[in-house]
Amino acid sequence: MFCFQCEQTAKGTGCEVSGVCGKTPPVSNLQDELIGATIGLARAVSNTKETEATDACVEKALFTTVTNVSFDDESLKAMIACVEKMKTDLDPSAENYDMKKLWEENEDIRSLKTLILLGIKGMASYAHHADILGYKDPKVNAFFYKALVAVGSDMGMDELLPIVLETGTVNLACMALLDKANTETYGTPVPTEVPLTIEKGPFIIITGHDLHDLKLLLEQTEGKGINIYTHGEMLPTHAYPELKKYPQLKGNFGTAWQNQQKEFANVPAPVLFTTNCIMPVKETYSDRIFTTDVVQYPGMIHIGKDKDFTPVIEKSLALGGYAEDREMTGINGGKTLLTGFGHGTVLGVADKVVAAVKAGDIKHFFLVGGCDGAKTGRNYYTEFVQKAPEDSIILTLACGKFRFNDLDLGTIGGLPRLMDMGQCNDAFSAIQVAVALAGAFECDVNDLPLSMVLSWYEQKAVVILLTLLSLGIKNILLGPTLPAFISPNVLKVLVDNYNIGPISTPEADLAKLLA
Ligand code: FSO
Ligand code: SF4
Structure with a gap:
């Protein structure tokens, strides 16, 4: 087996004996086979035409191989058979792809293709959730085929790089679709x-x-x-x-x-x-x-x-549950959590926010979001939030927030200093807020007093990062470690163009970001 798709990958380079996540070699190999077959299906579709069934199948296959989703070889075998049949029905001449080829590629090509593949895995999960509620965006589905064909192709760096960024751009549309699906079906979140x-x-x-x-x-x-x-x-x-x-x-x-x-x-x-x-x-x-x-x-x-x-x-x-009420707390001892600060709520008080910035009451916004994970270094995020100055607002999302979401950070001008925007896909909300603030202050998003301090674990975080990069957002700090699948040359491209960097210590990073 070979897998280096998540943050906890063995030795920071790749799981080759068994998965740190618990994935066994047979399951890992079946997941590779499934992706290889899905590339075959994408080739078949590009020679013929997509259908609702191929769209749903590709979404499901990609989502199934996301970290910590499926540990079950029987269902993976069934899925491979289903993808195979669909491909053969469309175009029996379309060949599957051997994922070993990808793992053995030149490291820069492997890095870019992996960014595309992991990006569409994350995106597929969002597309799948939207699909369940009856929402589809044909551009998103069309891109899955294009990206899969690219992963199985002989493209060079110059051709792959734009597809990496396109993955981010299409994911913005996909997160917008899921936001629409969720809010139209269940209403606009309220605090x-x-x-x-x-x-x-x-x-x-x-x-x-x-x-x-x-x-x-x-x-x-x-x-x-x-x-x-x-x-x-x-x-x-x-x-x-x-x-x-x-x-x-x-x-x-x-x-x-x-x-x-x-x-x-x-x-x-x-x-x-x-x-x-x-x-x-x-x-x-x-x-x-x-x-x-x-x-x-x-x-x-x-x-x-x-x-x-x-x-x-x-x-x-x-x-039967507990015999008596059981009082539980968050990690820091808090007894309640606050959520519901999606773009609907935050933009609803935009005038208040803008006024507080103009009056100097709010000096900085931090987006501290992303996944949680087992590494001890992730205490960084708790400390960062605790040490952020009192005239700053912390926006958060995804599961990394459980490190600090029970803290009472007080309020600024009637707004809580810590605002939970939702799930990882609600990065869409954070982007909406950033764009609206940039509009209100008539500046570029990069010129706002806004810093992004992100934590990653699996492939949804990867695609959200690609979305932020595709929007031209610079100076993102990423932790707890940089991904193993980013080769030194690809990292150089990211640093040169976006000044992305690893987290260091909360004190040093706060000083840098507030300078
Ligand atoms: Fe967390 Fe898991 Fe939402 Fe990820 S629950 S780690 S980014 O799957 O999806 O934030
Ligand atoms: Fe290793 Fe992560 Fe892959 Fe699991 S998902 S096998 S932990 S790299």
Whole structure:
């Protein structure tokens, strides 16, 4: 096996014996085979024509190979067979691609092709969520084929580089599509305080990014005496009017994905995984894990397309939950979390924000966002937020925020200093706010008192980074380490053009960014 797609890759260079994430060599090889077959399908489509079925298939295949999504060889084999059949039906002469060729390529070509491939994996997850709600953008789907064909091609650096940036540009359209899908379906998020106390009685924990699964679970648990708690990236769903109206949507359980093996260990409730970030399931809680959609783990009960959550509901009732209310806290001891500051809310008070900047009450904005992960160096983000000056606003998103989202940072001019914009895909909101601020101050986004301090773990973060670069955003700080798939020459291009750099210490970075 060879895989270097995520931040925790072995030795910072690549997993070759087994995955640090728990991915076994057979699963890794099947995932490569699936991508190779999907490139074959993309070739077939480019010789013929795409269909709704090929679009959905490509999205699903790409999403399935994102880190911490599927550990299940049987479902991967079934997916490969399905992609193969679809390809053969369209154009039997189209050849699959051998991913070994990619891993053995010249390091700069490999680096650029990997950026494209990982970018479309992340983007495919967003396209898939939008698709579930009935929203599609043909430009996004067309790009998946183009990008896949490029990964399997003999293109050189000059041809690949523009496709890397195009990946970012198309992902902006894809995140906009998902934003539209989510807000048109569930309403514009409103600022919402989310309790961390788990009330007594049966409950279900739901994690991942899929709002539609949560909605269906809320419908199916109505009047059953079961409470629902979000986990991880599901936290921002509390802010959507059409979801928060359900009285049994009570609060949030636990922190970010990398703590699940500890946090799920003694909980008298089932956990439903709707998207990624499932870790190898420990025996202590394996009877309580349920998966749905692309998430698959051998031996766990998988809820199929019918979305009948009865097994989860029955498990919850059988386990019964806690006998008394259980007060829980965030990492820093906070008892509640605040979310719901999407572009709708923040731009709704834009005049207030602009006035506070003009009056000198707000001197700087920081976007501290991205994924969480297991590395100890990630304390950087907590310290950064704690040490940021009191006249600064912190915007955040994705699961990295669990390091600091229970901190009370106070307010400026009636606005909370720490504003959670939502899931990783809500980077769209951050971009909207940045563009609006640049408009209000009649300057370039790079001339705003705004700094981006990002954390990455997997492929969605990769594609968001490409989007920011495609918008010409400079001076991004990235941590906890730079990706293994960025070759020295490609890094030089990124540094020369965008001045991207690694995080150092909170003190030094704050001094640099505020200078
Ligand atoms: Fe976190 Fe996982 Fe949203 Fe990622 S839950 S690490 S960037 O999947 O997707 O932020
Ligand atoms: Fe290693 Fe990450 Fe790939 Fe898992 S996803 S095999 S940890 S590089």
